[in-house]
Amino acid sequence: MYLSNYATAPHLDTLYETFVQDSYTIRTEGCSIPALHPLDAGIKEFVKYPESVKSCLNSKSPFLENNTTHIWIKKENVMHYNVSDDSFLCCYRSFYRPSSVKDIHSAKIDDRVEYRKCKHFKAIIEANDEFVHVVCYTRARILYQQYYLFVVNKELSWDSAVNARKNKTSYNVIILGIDAVSRLNFYRTMPKTLNFLTRKGAIELKGYNKVGDNTFPNLIPMLLGIRESELKKTCVPNPKYTFFDNCPFIWDWYKEAGYYTALGEDSASLGTFNYLRGGFARNPTDYYLRTFIREAEKNVGNNKDFNSLLCMNNKYFYRVLLDYIENLLIKMRSSRLFGFFWEVTMSHDYLNYPMLMDFFYEQFFKNLDHQKVLEDTIIFLVSDHGIRWGNIRATKQGRLEERLPFVHILVPDSFKKKYNEAYSNLKLNRQRLTTPFNLYTTLNDLIDLSNIENSNIKSRSQKSYWRERAISLFLPLPGNRTCSIADIDDHWCTCHRERKISTESVEALLAANYILKEINNLVHNYKLCSVLNITEIVDATELEAGTEEDSEVSWREYMVVLRTSPGGAVFESTVRDYGTRWSLIGTISRLNLYGYQSHCIDNYNLKLYCYCL
Template identity: 35%
Template sequence: MSTSMRLLMLLTGIFFLLYFSLEPYMDMFERPAIAIPEDIIFVNNSGCFLSARQSPARYSPAGEPINLLRCRKPQLMSARTRKGANFLVPKAMLENLQCTYWVLAAKDFQSNKVLLEGHFSLKRGANADIPIGEGQQIVRVKCKNQTNDTIYHDVHFFLPPPLRKLKPNETEKLSVMVLGIDSISQMHFVRSFPQLNGFLENVHTKFFGYSRVGQDARANLMPFLSGFSSDEAESQTEAWLWERFRAQGYGTAYGEDSAEVLFTTRNEKKQFPSEPTEFYLPPVLLEMHSHSRYSLDLREMIYCTAGRQFQEVLRDFIAKLVPHMRQRPFFSFFWESQGVQEYYEFATQLDQPYMMLLKSLQEADILNNTILFLMSDHGLRAGDYRSSFQGMEEESQPLLLAIYPDWLKVKYPQAMENFERNSHSLVTPYDLHQTLRDITCLDQLQNSQIEQRNKTLQSHLPENLPRGISLFLPIPEYRTCELAHIPSLFCFCRKHTEIPLDDGLVLRCSRFLVKSINQLTKPHSQCAELKLHSVVMAYFMDFGEESFDHELRLRVMTLPGHGEFEATVRVSDALKLTSSISRVNPYQAQSHCVSDPRIKVLCFCT
């Protein structure tokens, strides 16, 4: 065989070797990439179509590294209960300290009401535990060194485990726990909680059509806990949910990570009953807020006490409740707001703590007898992200998911089938209220009861549909925002079409919106009269072919103060506001001269 022939065969062999060995890699470049759908369908029925975007809109992060900030003062003590007695457990001291402590009532909002004052010394090196008392207690501690500098200032609370085992209930009861995180939309949760989402995979039902019905936390949680809007609730005497559960033999608990309690009346008086829940965290946070708090961030939105963030105090409260929850049925409500209200990126800090919290509840066997709602009130309400159209949509798509034991599906198959099917229905806080009222009497979830109640629900004409429908019943697929009592400003079931900002009708409606603001602030002479500076955003809202009305969603900027306001205006024979007026940029000290929260968001103080 000639040399040239051998060379040709060698080259041919090399070619085939390279071709077949590289073919899989070539396919990676030649085959078209599979497109990941950007839109997720939340609700798609005759009454509503809702979707969301997976990737976030652009936003400017905080000017400081929020995710890296830590409380800068030392945590020198912890609270422990042993054999019914309460102790302060000190760490090893680096210097000698003289400490004073004050014992307060466990449920008293009067932070200056001291039951007992005492003193103790801490020596450099090892120290013995300091006995404080017994039972539920709030203890504030302040320690100074030899040069009279305050080295440690903190508030501790004692929540001892139950002293004796109660007799088991004769009737089966299902505990309820609400874990609330302010300003978290459905998609914000998906993006910011990867570990928790992984932990919850296949063990929960997410309600994609959950919608807000009011502007702030109070306006969305009042319907959930009372069944009434925030305005209606002030004139009602019906029981709060925790009172209903307490009447059925449940233990009750309430906790926030803020001293500004969510449920206050317009005149700022506490709207809780005279006897609050059995276990009650707000007085602890009020004592911290008054004496030991300091800010973690430059904008003073996240607070610490000694070496702990306020959110850590809330989770410690939940942990101390676990022995009580194992003993008897409980209705518990917890709410976290600091940080997540102001900073888009802060939510990622909560991923691991909430995963660990749910894991600890699972290991303590709490979740086997509890329906747990992980929820929010609305999406982000201010900031760069909220300024985008996507941010505006997500504000009205708060998080709601439920975790529940498997035995519920076995014992109440029809009710739980409806519950899971409603995951893609239009749902509101009014529905949640009715759902939890059902849980106070589980007999209502029997198949025969569900069938009868469903017949009653179907007998209603659409215009007479109840405002709140239990999630254990099938929510009609024709339900619209109007039928669900969702104001126009918070409804994204209708198609939104962007229109030119200089359109004559847009300008006319924008001036009407500013005029409406001035009419609301007119009784308050300290508020300046606002002028229209510019139209920031304008959308036409499609009512469908059956309607002759037109409705515009507007965002305007006013002077003085550069306030940005949103509302919906309906155009028919005359202009009419069809929503409340929402402030979408920070106003901080601009409204210091008024206290009414409805006016505060609109007022520029002169």
């Protein structure tokens, strides 16, 4: 199955003319983002169905089956394990994350786990626990083992329970993330899901611009309303112990308002708050999946594809997460839930792998629709950035796509009617420059819906807030909003006009050498890292920053791509020339994978730049 099965799906065919006719993705007084087409001639060659991916179903037929309440022996598959019905036994063991903390400074504090005693069964057993491990064995060998995730009832604190009774008319609020998918790659690779969202009237933010390089600096503004660089003075004062328990996450405010809260990712090893970081010393939310995912990943995880273990025995990890979200929302009909969920295993490393998930995401949304869950749930389907490496990233469109992730916001019909002023503004903001900061303020508005009643929206719209970076999407974003106002570094800004310059020009050489000096300075204190040299200036562009009205500037900006040795790393950065000095604008991006090259250091920021001796 190739591209024709996906990129020429009926829904994309109907969109083809729209993309051709558009001269701009968005065009406002403050920001014009050039038009991009998902099947541009320079992009199409990179888009193919990933046939070589090994299916989780290639493993032996499962010995066990389960639903939302029980686990049982799948009798028709027993024959595949060369065992008779009466010669084996199964051990059901629940496990959990203990509440006590022995060493608050332990780097493994978020990894702690305890298992309860076995409950043996030979046919079927009721599951009354959240996390379960089952091993079936004979005297001589283990036949099969698997991990199971169930939704169990939990109690709210007294204060939260009181507030929950006041919030009966509110909505579930769910953030559903898919890592590293640009707005246009979502069109190319997940047309079935896109088609469902479009039919349901989801709002797409066409001008959603990332504010940092990778996942973490784009999720911190969404979940905390601050930059990654502001964490140190806010809630993570000591970078040696990067635990996030003191950080005021958006889910804390929802919990205070009477919501149940959930945090789940489909990978523990690549977890947003755990990859080369400390995670959480205490459970950050009522439902916290890391303990389950880590144990399953460690013991039955398989089918590793570059950075990720894709499968939990015979089931994709992303499907484990989707099934759990669906069960959680159905189970909690009489309560309200705020959930932050993030998929990374399939989409993080490869441009086309989201094609494999499209059918199941579509089914997920259809199931929620059939169960009428969407009638009282607001869903933010989002990404953090586009693909950050590979052949597509070397193209101009690939560079822009990397800075323009997708966001689709699905709200119930009752919301559209009751909060019609807020909804009208949300539709208006489809064509505005937006960022994760805007999502944070929008999520805040949904905690107390009186914030977005028509009278309050009209009153708030009269206030002078246009220079703020974090304006709610339920208010009309001003048309003169620029990257500077939105707090987007020029390096990530997609609004700028560009002019190619020679890679052999004085400006390109000076800019490239300044970038190289900054890279070597970053790893200067790490003696196991090589000093890098420039082997090639791959590309050089002058950026015309600001609006057409900004006629006088005292500096010039250049975006340069260079290749270094040893190691062949490819870096991209934007620098500003003030005439007498240079400065970096934003961070230095790496456009190819570092793999094992930086094995000698564990600083997650500096791994991009270190080539170990």
